[in-house]
Amino acid sequence: MVWIRKVFDFFLFSSIYIALCAVIMLWQSGHLMHLSFSRDYYWFVFFSTICSYNFHWYLTQHSHNGGDRILWSSHHKTTHLLFYFAGVIGSVIFFYKLRQHGLVLFFAVLLTFLYSAPKIPLPYFRFLKLVAIGKTIFLTSVWTYVTTILPVFIAGQHFNHEMKWFAASRFFLIYGICILFDFRDRADDRDEGIRTMVNYFDEAGVDRLFLFSMIAFIFFTGGLLLSGVSLISVLILMIPGIILFFIYPIAKNSVSDYLYYFFLDGLMMLSALLMALLPF
Template sequence: MLKYLFDWFLFTSCFIAGCALLMVIQTNQLLQLQYDGTAYLVFVFFSTLCSYNFHWYLSANATSENIRVRWTQQHKILHLVLTGVGFLVSAWYFFRFIEHWFWLGGAALLTFLYSAPKLRYGPFAWLSRIAVGKTLFLAFVWMYVTTFLPIAIDNHHWNMAALLFCTSRFLLIYAICIIFDYRDRDYDKQAGIRSMITYFNERGINNLFAGSLAGFAISTAGLYFNELSVLTIVLLLIPGAITAVLYPVAKKNFSDYLYYFVLDGLMMFSSLLTIFIPNK
């Protein structure tokens, strides 16, 4: 029963939607943003639920997953229902921020375009042949929704700390996405989905991963000079260190639980560490 409940929580994307919530909360806290944060959190949770269930509804034939694909194939109706519920609630809250329609519309478009290549007809199939920056694209969408958009809605905290925090979060997520793309590279090649990971050799992928984590560490350390405490900086760096340790393990162990719970969870892990401490 516990395994069934955990699989349900994980594979319905409730877990990843919760990760998005915590990441937004951390952005609000560390950058001291002032806006209708509660409404935005509801919007982010249900829009994430919508986009991920839509994505997995279209990914039931993926060969790089095991447990999750079987679960998805058995619960396709549930994925559709959650997609619909997520869409309706997030659409309702979209209008709570209608004055920011330009930034929110960008988030909706970017989110849809990530899953669009899995629609194997018309112009959507064409996207799979040009989506060389697939990994960059996904990392950017996550940074955009959990970091850039709250800053844009607040519109009073455009400063160096905001730039460094956006960069830090993007590069950590990008490093994690590289691991996912490494696992999926054979399936992506067969499906005609292009990415830098399908082009690079082993050494090139390792260098890309190392460069991403190095950039993450540098941009995070730079936040110290923008009024964040040493403790906060250390806590922000911990997920990057864990990601580096897990990299050789995840290249050999393709467990769905390692990827969709541990690696996905690393995106929000520092949020759990910083949420109870002063941000100065």
């Protein structure tokens, strides 16, 4: 029905969905690494994600891929703006509550801002387009830092081997997903003067980069066994990577916003959902 489609589009394209992905990934970090951290951090990440993604899409004017998201955004600029301000207010409130961790939180805020800053139509930010060759690595690092590394700081813990294996595992899973996004958006990046690593490779080179990411993901995920993580947990962690590997040739030849922003983004939280729902 039409109203169901409208509700789903709102949930997905207003970035509520991706914000929930981030929160669920936080839960997994706490669960798997035995961390106890304030609920305020969950809210901070939720509102920060709402803020940053709506800011990004408010500034996005067009795309070679067209698609449902860019069309939805063009008709809902006011919605993006309202969600952006709601995200700012929520982020500030919970930043204040977590102010004892202000330095590490500010670093996350700065990294997040710099990702979208090249889209700001002001000369002060144009130079960032010239240094965006690591955009894919940059975005992957932000997600890994916020959902995997920062929880350790917030919990007042020190990194052990289990945490390092898990952070590396998550990094390469997200990196594999981001490679697909960059491959799809390569024409847009060229038009905007953003030089990414994917734009420097031919298609075979992108395939090799993706394969390297998947091998690294399997290696670091398997390494968790050396830190005492159960075999069933490791197998669950591997499931989204295995799905990503097999969906890669399909996704590479698709521009479907629902495939990318619902299915591929959802792979980041899939293992967390399985851990929460399965009786292990």
